[in-house]
Amino acid sequence: MQDFVDSHLSNGNKEHGRHTTIILAPAVSSDDNQYGDYVTRPQHIEDGVDHNVGTGPTSEDSEAHQRFVSALKSARKAGAHVVLISQSISGFVPDLYVQMSTPRAIGELQARQLVEKLAIDKATANHPKAIEVMLPSKETSDSLLGSIAGKTDSAQQKERQDNKEEASVTVSDDFAQEAFAGVWSVLGQYFKDGRVFSPSSRLDAQSTQDDWRNVAFPAQKSSQVSDELEKRLSVSDKDDKTSQPAHIDGIVAMNDFVSDAVIDKLTDLKYQGSSADINPDISISGILGTITGQHNLYRQTVPKPNMGLTSKTQTPQNPNDSTTNPTSPELDDNQKTGGLATHDPSQSVQPDMSWPIVTGFGVYTDMIPRIVDGKQWMTGMEDLHGVADTIANANVSLVTGTNVSTMPEVSNKEVNGVKTPVITAKLIAVSAGNLKKEMIDPGYVSMADAGL
Structure with a gap:
């Protein structure tokens, strides 16, 4: 950078300099590259204000940074x-800052997709x-990963508190913390009212976004993901002490590296089907038909699966009925409030092994082929073409002296304490239904890449 400035901009010709724009995407050494090259890490934007994102100097590279x-x-x-x-640069305010994906936005995107596709708004605490x-996460204490399932309420509360106290010393991962905050901003309300629960009991009605370490x-390595998922889905039968996989409706895998290992483990555990079973019109033949212009893809209302989560002695529920079955046993107060008692893994269960x-x-x-065959419901990315067009148009404004903040795609936020034009x-969200429009037509991937 210094060589470029010395050779191109140090001649004192302000007119030449005014027609020059330097566009930089600072590389950050991080363990979070599973999310992509352009993710902002860690995310420090609250209420639309950017609080010094990115690459502040360390003792090792402070001289180079300066x-x-x-x-x-x-x-x-x-x-x-x-x-x-x-990424922004500590100690420098740019003419324009481009905020790409953030951990919080990534978490929110996946959680919203889950709520929509599983019709969680129509779920009840009984179903x-x-x-x-x-x-x-980059760093985790093994003691934080022990399941609290089957323990008394007081024991659960004590373990949650112990976990928080120990985690404050053993875990430091701003990226994971912010990503979970995004997930919890969407799913938290459903855990609290009992419409969503965690088979592993890592999250429950009393959880908050501060409990990110529990998950x-x-x-x-893929083996770490595989082992973790198997541990979470393992349910013990109190009668014969055997362990069997639990029913699971949705898994927020956070990135495609984790989802790849999740899909392999679900296959090993003999889960059957795909997301195409929940949305029957999404299939390989359907996608091919869309690509050749035969017909469009349509999503159907998500049917209620045979949950298999209640005791063998309870009356079976109508899987398509979103209301409470009047023949169901009376729920105790803990069950009504979405507590763990409704989903005690120690009970005898007949889990639904649907995908x-x-x-x-x-x-x-x-x-991408996993999206096509329905094993993975969705993945996500930045609108690279769209943001590139916006940057190009903003560059025209910069070199012609037009106020870039007047562009509809630009907002003013604080970057390193100074109000700065920001493109977000x-x-x-890419799924089988919009794969052609979002990925194939723009040229990001070919039909061969998609396994078509």
Whole structure:
């Protein structure tokens, strides 16, 4: 950067500098690259204000950082414009900042998809949805991962408190914490009113967004994801002491690396079907028909599965009835409030082994066929073409002296304490229904990449 400034901008020609724009996407050394190259890490935007995102100096590279900032300031002094993508630079305010995906937005996107596709708004505490949040984390204490299922309420509360106290020392992962905050901002209300529960009991009606460590686990290897999921879905039968997989409606896998391992483990555990069973019109033949212009894809209302979550002695429920069955046994207060008693894994159960909704993020090319065959419901990505067009148009405004803040895609937020024009990239949820429109037509992937 210093060489560029010295050779192109140091001649004192302000007119030349004014027609120069430097666009940078600072690379960040991070364990979170499973989410993609452009994710902002960690996310520090609250109420629309950016509080010094990104790449502040460390003891190892502070000198290089200062030289970098000095070069950028020299470029600005020479009249050039500087645009930063994804990460801001501590000590420097750009002419334009482009915020790509953030951990919170990634979590919200997947949780919203789950709510919509599983029709959770229509669920009841008597017919709740079983959901697990698989939160990959850089560092986790093994003691935080023990299931609290089957313990008394007081024991559960004590373990949650012990977990929080120990985790405050052993776990530090801003990215995972922010990602879970996004998930919880959508799903938290359903856990609280009992319409959603965790088969592993890692989350319950008393959980808050501060309990992210309860679902965090190390996920540097596929085997770690596989082991974690098996542990979460293992339900013991109190009569014969055997263990069997639990029914599961949805899994927030956070990124496509985790979802890949989740899908393999679900297959190993003999879960049957795919998301195409929940939305019958989504199939390989249907997608091919859409691509060749034969017909459009339509999603059907999500049917109620045979949950198999209640005791063998209870009256079976009508799987398509979203109301409470009047013949059901009277629920105690804990069950009415969505407590753990309704879903005690120690009870004898006959789980429904239907394939769950699995979400991810990153649009890994090798995962696109999993979207097509319905093993993964959705993945997510930034609207790269759209944000690139916006950056190009903003560059025209910069070099012609037009106020870039007047663009409809630009808003003013604080970057390093200074109000700065900010472009926020749109996140796209990609599923089989919109794969052609969002991925194949724009040229991100080919039909061959999608296994078509």
